[in-house]
Amino acid sequence: MEVTDARVVLAPAISLICAGLVFAAAEHTFWRRFLSLSAALAKLVIVMSMLPGSLRGIVYTFDLVEFTPGVGLAFRADALGMFFSVVSSTLWLITTIYAIGYMEQEPNRRRFFGFFALCVSTTVGVAFAENLLTLFLFYETLTICTYPLVIHEETPEAMKAGRKYLAYTLTGGAFVLLGSIVTYQMAGTMTLSQPGILSLESGRGALTLLFVCLIAGFGVKAAIMPLHGWLPSAMVAPTPVSALLHAVAVVKVGAFGVLRTIYNVFGVGLLKELGVCDWLAGLAAFTIIAASVIAVFQDNFKRRLAFSTVSQLSYIVLGASLLTPLAATAAIVHIANQAFAKITMFFVAGSIQRTTGKTSIHELAGIGYRMPYTMGAFTVAALSFIGVPLFAGFVTKWYLSLGAMESGQWWYVIAMLASALLNAAYWMPVIYTAFFRGSHDAVEVHEAHWTMLGPALLCAGYVLLLGMTVSVPGMPFALAQAAVQFVFGM
Secondary structure (H helix, E strand, O other): OEEEOOHHHHHHHHHHHHHHHHHHOOOOHHHHHHHHHHHHHHHHHHHHHHHHHHHOOOEEEEEEEEEEOOEEEEEEEOHHHHHHHHHHHHHHHHHHHHHHHHOOOOOOHHHHHHHHHHHHHHHHHHHOEOEHHHHHHHHHHHHHHHHHHHOOOOOHHHHHHHHHHHHHHHHHHHHHHHHHHHHHHHHOOOEOOOOOOOOHHHOHHHHHHHHHHHHHHHHHHOOOOOOOOHHHHHHHOOHHHHHHHHHHOHHHHHHHHHHHHHHHHHOHHHHHHHOOHHHHHHHHHHHHHHHHHHHHOOOEHHHHHHHHHHHHHHHHHHHHHOOOHHHHHHHHHHHHHHHHHHHHHHHHHHHHHHHHOOOEHHHOOOHHHHOHHHHHHHHHHHHHHHOOOOOHHHHHHHHHHHHHHHOOOOHHHHHHHHHHHHHHHHHHHHHHHHHHOOOOOOOOOOOOOHHHHHHHHHHHHHHHHHHHOOOOOOOHHHHHHHHHHHHHOO
């Protein structure tokens, strides 16, 4: 059942208003913090207020403006969009708390928090986009809003990373726009409200080119190899920005765009006839393994995190490409599972850097004794990525493996096992170095400020919660299942 409801517009608008007020507040610390936290909390309340209805099958819609007949700015909160918005809104609140502590001594905090709010506004706009045009507008706005955050420190390295980021993402945006125009020409609509709007009547060759165009456009931000080059370079940004890029906004928007392309633009039935998802699944599996191998050899903490992100994002792409209900479930739930585990790790990396000045893994000997709660949170996230049962990452690997078997492509189960071993290869040495190397005699416990430690512990708690509440009604997993049922007509 669809109902018209202004909350789907108010959710992205609240952080847009916040950004304007933060810019207007100049360098008044109290008002900047108050506005950022209040808007983050308000957004979360608005989104969560729609969750009970979404779990009952209600879809919230709102048409804002029509540019030409059938083409306009419109919003729609279906189960998939709600899942993404719940994750991003929750993490925005938590990351705002962390950023307040982390950025305390940084310059240009007004600019930082203003654009920080704009990024989340556009992310929720993507989640609730009713059509490809609305999605594209927010997708490109996100690129523009993120650029000042990437170059925040304004060093030569930061400026170079910013140029690289724009070159990649604006090119990707151009492909999305081209794909959207071609989609409208073929289907006569750009709506994302249906499980597929295209048909074979448009021709196999034209449909294949369109699929490549849209996947390439969204694949830039989803960091599918070889379109991932901007992501490791962007790690020069402050840690809250890295967390935003990797867990809340940019890369997730790319992965979400891939899901919309597969499930709402083409549809499962058409893609099975075309057979184009086979090569995408293979590319995703290659990205999972190749990025993990590269991560093993990274000594810089944030670069290892970056290549881990490249690998983990392709779990979502692989799950969607297998075109089975179980694999689709894995793809959707991994939006949350990866987000909470990865942002925990970035919070830990930032806390260690702020407290000790250390940025390399070989420097972390004994850090587990000095910062036991911080490294405890990291350990939870690492075990999740490895795929240990009761942790969120196990749910992804389990359903993705079942989905691969369901599709008759058992070799992707081997890829999951290899990925688990590689994750252990590059995360377990960090834990070993922290807790089992170096002397811990008379080491003074010195955790980061609570504004940085608290968010890390909270997100680590979410990782456990997501891993242990799969069968609990009303939890995010139920929302993912609702999205899958719509896509597959179950």
